[in-house]
Amino acid sequence: MTLVVTGGAGYVGSVCARYLLDAGNDVVVVDDLSTGHRDAVPEGARLVVGDVAEVADEVLGGGDVDGVVHCAARSLVGESAEKPAKYWHGNVVTTVALLDALRRHDVPRLVFSSTAATYGEPEGSPITEDAPTRPTNTYGATKLAVDLAIGNYAAASGGALRAVSLRYFNVAGAHGTDGGADGGGSTAALGERHTVETHLIPLVLQVALGQRDEIAIYGDDWPTPDGTCVRDYIHVDDLAEAHVLALDLLARGDGGTGGHLVCNLGNGQGFSVLEVIEACRRVTGHAIPARVAPRRAGDPGVLVASSARARAELGWKPTHTDLDGIVADAWAFARARA
Numbered sequence: 001m002t003l004v005v006t007g008g009a010g011y012v013g014s015v016c017a018r019y020l021l022d023a024g025n026d027v028v029v030v031d032d033l034s035t036g037h038r039d040a041v042p043e044g045a046r047l048v049v050g051d052v053a054e055v056a057d058e059v060l061g062g063g064d065v066d067g068v069v070h071c072a073a074r075s076l077v078g079e080s081a082e083k084p085a086k087y088w089h090g091n092v093v094t095t096v097a098l099l100d101a102l103r104r105h106d107v108p109r110l111v112f113s114s115t116a117a118t119y120g121e122p123e124g125s126p127i128t129e130d131a132p133t134r135p136t137n138t139y140g141a142t143k144l145a146v147d148l149a150i151g152n153y154a155a156a157s158g159g160a161l162r163a164v165s166l167r168y169f170n171v172a173g174a175h176g177t178d179g180g181a182d183g184g185g186s187t188a189a190l191g192e193r194h195t196v197e198t199h200l201i202p203l204v205l206q207v208a209l210g211q212r213d214e215i216a217i218y219g220d221d222w223p224t225p226d227g228t229c230v231r232d233y234i235h236v237d238d239l240a241e242a243h244v245l246a247l248d249l250l251a252r253g254d255g256g257t258g259g260h261l262v263c264n265l266g267n268g269q270g271f272s273v274l275e276v277i278e279a280c281r282r283v284t285g286h287a288i289p290a291r292v293a294p295r296r297a298g299d300p301g302v303l304v305a306s307s308a309r310a311r312a313e314l315g316w317k318p319t320h321t322d323l324d325g326i327v328a329d330a331w332a333f334a335r336a337r338a
């Protein structure tokens, strides 16, 4: 198949592109390189540099594209509060333009990288797909708007466009580091490289690398077993596998969903901030000083996904669920690039 991966120079998109190439597909990456990295585009993929909306006709117009994996997005929660236009245009307007192009060029399949931020503060745990969607930040609101738009376009297409939205939580780990056995220095290794880093595991590893003095724990008075927030850390390899399985499902049908299937993806268990820091200490051998800081605005206490639907509909099962293993991959990648 010929597949387009938007955002294929980014963390999740590059690993998805790698998986799709390894499965024998032709892959075209579309990325404006605003937050992605040219050298993260996997070997074998063709890179088209540009805004998704602007290059969609050029990339999809040849009539030979079988599907699109749409990972390109603005994804910083804090920034989304300050710059809503950047998020409504970058995520919603751009994706609607992509949907129009998919219909214009009869592209039959779309897999969308959505997010658990569409749910907001959960009422129960683990979170299922029929939980209320009440995003607590602009980023989550824009991703929810896109999910709704995709559902509308798929329904109106009469089966010509089928789609899966994958809602996932805290992506972590790295691809191709071999658990650090090769030092993580392989040029094929793909991991998290954000210019502005806000995510827990890479920040903790920066302490181990001597790039920051300590890690702040955002609250230790949450109603959780150790008082710190619990999150669902999913390995980027498991995530990429789910994208491949979603395309496989769409090649067979739509799982009886009327054209749009929404699936949560999670590790199966949550880990607390303290458990993450402890895992980082074990893996790196570094003391990693930590200090308790006030809660971060907008943080729910517990975010854990039910993956029951993904297991049933996609046949997906996460295999890199061990926290030390996830951290070891992230560490190998971070150390090789320090």
Ligand code: UDP
Pocket (backbone or CB within 6 Å): 169, 170, 198, 199, 200, 201, 203, 215, 216, 217, 218, 219, 229, 230, 231, 273, 296, 299
């Ligand atoms: N966190 C923390 N200190 C940090 C960064 C994050 O305690 O410097 C906590 C944060 O409050 C949340 C968890 O780590 O409970 C994961 O945060 P992250 O930003 O990685 O992902 P999020 O869950 O917000 O998507």
